[in-house]
Amino acid sequence: MGRPSDIPVWRHIGEAPCPPSGQERVTIAIVGAGPVGLAMALEFGRRGHQVLLLNRPDFISAGSKAICFSKRSLDIFDRLGVGDAIVEKGVSWNVGKVFWGDRPDPVYQFDMLPVKEQKRPGFLNIPQYHVEDILFDAASTLSSIDMRFGHEVTNVLPDDDGVDLEVRTSLNSYKVRADWVIACDGSRSPIRSMLGLEFEGRIFEDNFLIADIRMKGDHPSERWFWFDPPFNPGQSALMHKQPDDIWRLDFQLGWNIDRKAAVAPENVEPLVRAMLGPDVEFSREWYSIYTFQCRRIERFLHGHVIFAGDSAHLVSPFGARGCNGGFADIDNLGWKLDLILRGEAPASFLETYDEEAIVTADENIRNSTRSTDFITPKSETSRAFRDAVLELAQDFPFARPFVNSGRLSTAISYPDSGINTPDMDRWVGGVAPGSPVIDVPIGNRWLLDRLGNRFVVLADGWQGPAPDGVEIIDVGIAAETLQLIRRRFDFSPGAACLIRPDQYVAARWRTPTPALVSDALRRARGLA
């Protein structure tokens, strides 16, 4: 398959050879090798399933895409075995500051890791192509994953038991039969179009300029956001540090602009100099204009075709909820489809992916839409409220939490999920069913590392027996952090919780019994 000529190349992979003739059969075909598709392949490959990953371009693309990866995504990378490689390459940060006009002090600031003593930072900045590089290299080491770049899916024919795919390369066409197809083929998803699925939502009339520049700077590793700064009057701006002396500058430009002229260096560079000072030395990495939309498909599950990532939902970039939302999808889907493939859960269990991933997508869309409405007020009244918040925030602490420059991505809870076992005891805080476990040091390791990607009972002295194949981890091994763990989980001696493979709590008890734990496990596997 030829190279879409307008996409810049980060790393050439090359067109994979076509398979030998005859009908090929695979368990899982993943379409699209962006970060979400690659991570999905790694998830199934590491669980021992045979995966075919098809990608239309024969390269990893450069250019400016996702850069902000949430703590939750870093936790997922850890479970995929690539956490350290990604964190070593990126720039960690926790603090965001919001400035208004020419005021030197922030009107508001926030900390993305309010609960300390966790392995990973609140956020990591790293360009998407580095993440793809690391995921690609990890996937390359597994014989269970067959990656074919330069292979374009041209037709998708689902039936009751699986999916026939037609695939084209520059040389040939062939057919593959897959038990399951996962469409990670991005916002313009060809699979979505081939199935004729609607992608409902809202378009925002605003243009933003991304200027990724290379410069030596001593700016701290923090997210800085401006409302109405002197260097971009009446608009907003954002600055992020990336690795290798690259900085992401983001300028709101408004709707009626000449988009081609706006990315011309002679128009970008005065903006950069106005922001960073007239004498700043920098070189251009990437200039582009983006607009955005908030959309999602009605269902993520269409028989044996499953949607994940941008093919299923799109959000505005404020809040870093795009790529991180995609990782939430694959994390939710991975263990569920794994159980189905092992015959330990019924195929209908995937309905809970549809249910929980849509809760996540809707919360991401709701948050990013609200941020956008604050950043780009749609009426005079809306602007008056926005400016009133900023004015009050300078003098009155109550107004500061109203300042919305993006509510940054964190793990989303499913309190109403049908696979939770509702609390029957009294709890004050802690981690409720349907919420993600909070990391904490335990012994000489981190709790999330210990949990891994299987069902685990975390117990405060409860001896079990736990159901077959489920390990009990006793918080007693924590020694000096025992009280910290008890506070974070609201545990009392004798208590326990059942934790899902994606590290969400499924159930908890003050006084568990083997029968209660076993029932909760059945429910969490879609068997109750």
Add this chain to the structure above:
Amino acid sequence: MNKLPVTPNLSPSSVDDVYHWLVNAHEGLSDAESMRFNARLILLLVNAIGDPQLIREAIHYAARTRKSET
């Protein structure tokens, strides 16, 4: 619903004062300044009420009054 007081909650002797303060605060302001003043005032009061359901109820009643006028 029906948590928001809609019967007199200020003493009869103070309502004229309060009304005067509200209107008087806008003296000399342009429409845009007035709009922003009102926004600041609403935000201060909303925080003082401190109960999202009460605020929602107030918004509901305010919207209903507007409808009956048009």
